[in-house]
Amino acid sequence: MTGIKICGIKYDEDIGIINELKPDYAGMVLFFEKSKRNIAIDRAAEMIKKLDKNIQKTAVVVSPDINQIKAITDVGFDYIQIHKDMPDDILEKITIPVIRAVNMPDEINGAETESNFNDEIEKLIKNDKIYGILFDAGVPGSGKTFRWHRINGIKEKIKYSGKKFFLAGGLNPDNVKEAVLQVNPDVVDVSSGVEKDTGAGKDREKTEKFIKNIRKEQEKNYG
């Protein structure tokens, strides 16, 4: 069964949608003022209390410092999703499971620009603090996809390691079925693709369609 993560929740209406549709994970963006989905830590604490206890709460951050990590742990998040910098000394101090986000570097004329990509994944696979590895497009939360075949070589390695393999980046109700068929991730992750057209908060119909399109496919395959 493919897990589902709905990211960037911010409003009370979003909580209602999440509690009703019950994805496996819900994500909140913190300490990143540049994002329209950014919320304050106190607001996150309030939202955690209102969310269904069976939904795993994930703090989504960019290059966090140790004080931010402490605040995230104190309010009761289940996971921390880290984009960009994650130095070893910071990782050592984290006490909740980490979802390491890999923002795929731009390709130049269809070719990879980073040769050490595989080395980084190998290192993550061996680290007990890492719960999962999440592949996203170059700019987090941009609603853009990347060419999925770029991770063909490493996805099985992640799966066999026992870490969760998350696919993110520009997923939406219309492409998620194809993403599951082509990539077969453990978890699909969406933010922009299930937002209202105004961009302010989650759209109930889009979120429901996203979830139904995955579950419908699974019912066909597993009954």
Ligand SMILES: O=C(O)c1ccccc1N[C@@H]1O[C@H](COP(=O)(O)O)[C@@H](O)[C@H]1O
């Ligand atoms: O959503 C953001 O603004 C954001 C900010 C900082 C780090 C991550 C962010 N979003 C994450 O990006 C992926 C993919 O999002 P999308 O579906 O392409 O919009 C997802 O994990 C978001 O939580």
